[in-house]
Amino acid sequence: MNTDSLNTxxxxxxxxxxxxxxxxxxxxxxxxxxxxxxxxxxxxxxxDLAARLELAERERESLRExxxxxxxxxxxxxxxxxxxxxxxxxxxxxxxxxxxxxLVAQYGIKAEDIELLGGGSLEEMEARAKRVAxxxxxxxxxxxxxxxxxxxxxGEGAQRTPADDTxxxxxxxxxxxxx
Numbered sequence: 001m002n003t004d005s006l007n008t009x010x011x012x013x014x015x016x017x018x019x020x021x022x023x024x025x026x027x028x029x030x031x032x033x034x035x036x037x038x039x040x041x042x043x044x045x046x047x048d049l050a051a052r053l054e055l056a057e058r059e060r061e062s063l064r065e066x067x068x069x070x071x072x073x074x075x076x077x078x079x080x081x082x083x084x085x086x087x088x089x090x091x092x093x094x095x096x097x098x099x100x101x102x103l104v105a106q107y108g109i110k111a112e113d114i115e116l117l118g119g120g121s122l123e124e125m126e127a128r129a130k131r132v133a134x135x136x137x138x139x140x141x142x143x144x145x146x147x148x149x150x151x152x153x154x155g156e157g158a159q160r161t162p163a164d165d166t167x168x169x170x171x172x173x174x175x176x177x178x179x
Contacts, residue, residue, distance in 0.1 A: 099125060107133040 075083075100117045103109070107129045109117070116132050117125045 096125075103129040108136065109133060110136075 096119055099122055100114055103117060103125055104111070104114055109129060109132050113132055117128050119125070
């Protein structure tokens with residue numbers, strides 16, 4: 001009996017240990033499964049995102065093609081006068097841009113200030129160009145002179161004037177003055 005009771009106690013203890021181990025394993029499996037599920041969700045979401053991106057790119061291409069076909073259809077439905085009118089608008093925009101660039105070059109306006117000239121007639125744009133040029137200040141610095149200066153040393157920066165070694169007129173004694 002003693003042996004049977006020991007075996008029974010050992011069996012019960014083993015069963016308890018196994019159930020505890022099983023519960024721990026289940027919680028680990030659950031956590032591990034959660035981690036695996038989270039990784040799968042991330043992988044799946046990355047796969048889903050890639051699929052969505054590919055779908056969006058295909059849709060964008062089809063929309064571009066449809067827009068091009070629609071533009072062709074609209075152009076075919078336009079009358080000759082409408083086409084001419086559109087070309088004239090394009091040419092007018094190019095003409096104004098050309099005038100603005102000429103004024104920028106003429107008045108020395110910086111490229112970032114072209115928009116200050118606005119639109120309108122040539123006279124209006126020129127008036128605005130003059131106002132912008134006056135805001136810049138006086139005339140721009142003249143280009144450097146390539147002609148060498150007399151008595152000029154390299155690196156001095158400014159031209160030296162020769163020293164005047166004559167006495168002022170009022171310093172000369174009256175007897176020595178020549179008339």
